[in-house]
Structures are given as C-alpha cells and as structure tokens.
Amino acid sequence: MAGGRGCGFDTVTARPAQSVGWDNRNRPRCPTISGGRDSRNCPWCPTVVLTTSSLTGKGLDEVWAAILEHRARLEEAGELEARRARQQREWLWALVAGDLEDALRNSTAVKAIRARLEAEVESGELSALEASEQILAAFATDAPAIWKR
CATH class of the missing domain: 1.10.287.130 (Signal transduction histidine kinase, dimerisation/phosphotransfer (DHp) domain)
Structure with missing residues (x-):
C-alpha cells in the first residue's frame, strides 16, 4: 500500500473477475477529504475499481492503464515531486x-x-x-x- 497523503492506496483491483456489482459508482471514498465523500479531488485516491483475473488475464490492460493514469494525475498535481x-x-x-x-x-x-x-x-x-x-x-x-x- 502506498503511504503519504490520502487514503493510502493507488489502484484497487477487486477479484475474482466474476465479482458483480462493482463499477465506478461503487468507488472507495477517501476518508481524508471532505468527510469521506467522493475521492475525485484526491490525487492519491483511486479513480476506478476494477475486476481482474490472473487466470484469464481479463482486466490486466485496464489495470495498467489505470496505473499510468494515476501516475499522470500525481505528476500533474505535483504530488510525486512533493513526496x-x-x-x-x-x-x-x-x-x-x-x-x-x-x-x-x-x-x-x-x-x-x-x-x-x-x-x-x-x-x-x-x-x-x-x-x-x-x-x-x-x-x-x-x-x-x-x-x-
């Protein structure tokens, strides 16, 4: 888990891939901003919840894309340099x-x-x-x- 400000994690993957009911509306809430409301404005908080399967490889491209997007958000916000x-x-x-x-x-x-x-x-x-x-x-x-x- 990543340290620093925010909720303490960068990207969340829920497994197994057969999990149902997880989409962007069910994203985690960041406890460090706005009383735990939506985490969209917290650079350290995840923007999506993804399902992956290590067995089939389903969702791995999406996870990698989310990691790259997250890093870009951190760089844009100056969080990596500050860290x-x-x-x-x-x-x-x-x-x-x-x-x-x-x-x-x-x-x-x-x-x-x-x-x-x-x-x-x-x-x-x-x-x-x-x-x-x-x-x-x-x-x-x-x-x-x-x-x-």
Whole structure:
C-alpha cells in the first residue's frame, strides 16, 4: 500500500473477475477529504475499481492503464515531486539520527557508565529520564573528539 497523503492506496483491483456489482459508482471514498465523500479531488485516491483475473488475464490492460493514469494525475498535481522532497528530508534526519546513535554507542565515556546505568534503571534505583541525562552528559564530553573528522 502506498503511504503519504490520502487514503493510502493507488489502484484497487477487486477479484475474482466474476465479482458483480462493482463499477465506478461503487468507488472507495477517501476518508481524508471532505468527510469521506467522493475521492475525485484526491490525487492519491483511486479513480476506478476494477475486476481482474490472473487466470484469464481479463482486466490486466485496464489495470495498467489505470496505473499510468494515476501516475499522470500525481505528476500533474505535483504530488510525486512533493513526496520525493519529503522522503529526502526524512532521509536526512534518519542519517543524522543513525550517525548520532553510532557515535553515542561508541563513545568511551558512555561505554564506561552504560552497564551500571542500565542495571540501575532495571532495578528501579534510577529512572530512565535520569539515566538518559547522565548518558547524554557523558556523551557531550566525548562529542568534540568524535566530530573532529
């Protein structure tokens, strides 16, 4: 399922092909716009409900056409570019968080107190908040040396 804004899916296929009663009037409603009313104005919401058969291949051309149409709608609305920009921002902070966590775990000062603090937290002698403050204070003493790359 696709993430991002909207209802969370791009194209819906109902199976089996023998299903009856599904047509464009029965399309899903997007819960994120207009109180769940018609999803025509939501670029992330499907525009059709299709039936397909993996056995006979019925409907596969229509599914592919719907996928291409959906992509065109997303591009036209600027949604793909916006999504890529959000992904880049999230990646930036994931990289920062990863580097910080690696540096924290490899800090000599943190290694020296880690086992003791974890034991004190587990036994209830020390709160997690108090231990985290001590870990960060210890890390701060090592940080200047760690970041001289």
